[in-house]
Amino acid sequence: MKVRDILSQRQKQPLCVRPQQKVKEAIAVMVQHNVGAVLVCSEHGQLQGIFTERDILQLAHKDPHGFTELPVEQVMTKNPIIARLDDDIQYVEQVMAQNRVRHLPIFDGQTLVSLISIRDVIHAKLQDAQVEKRHLMDYITGKYPA
Secondary structure, eight states: HHHHHHHTTTTTOEEOOTSSSHHHHHHHHHHTTSSEEEEEETTTTEEEEEEEEHHHHHHHHHHHTGGGBBBBBHHHHOOOEETTOOOOHHHHHHHHHHHHHSEEEEEEEEEEEEEEEHHHHHHHHHHHHHHHHHHHHHHHTTTOOO
C-alpha cells in the first residue's frame, strides 16, 4: 500500500496557516478542524514548516502567558520531514517512528498535496490486514467470491 492509497480515501487538501499569523490563530484552526498539526505555507503554497501540538506544549511551558501572540514562523518546526505519494506505508511508518513525528507533509514531485498522520497510517494498515484476513479465511474454508 502506498501513501496515495491513504489519500484516495479522504480529503487531500492540507490545512495551512501563514508564517505571519499568530499562534492563537493557528490553534483556532487546529481546534476548528480537530487536528493535531497544520502546515505553515507561503501565500504561493510553498511549505515553510509545520506547527504541531508538541510545538504548543513547548511554548506553553516556556512562556505560559504570552506565547499565543507570537507569529507562527518564530515557533514552527522548520524543514519538516516529508513523504511522497509513491512512498510505501511501511517506509512512512518507519520514518515516523525513527524521527518521533506524528505528521508528514506529502508531496507529488515539487507540489505539496496533503498531510498525513500516524493515525492515517495505522488505519490503512488495519484495513489492509482485514482484507488479507478475509482472503485467507476464504481460501482456508474453500469459499471464493462468485
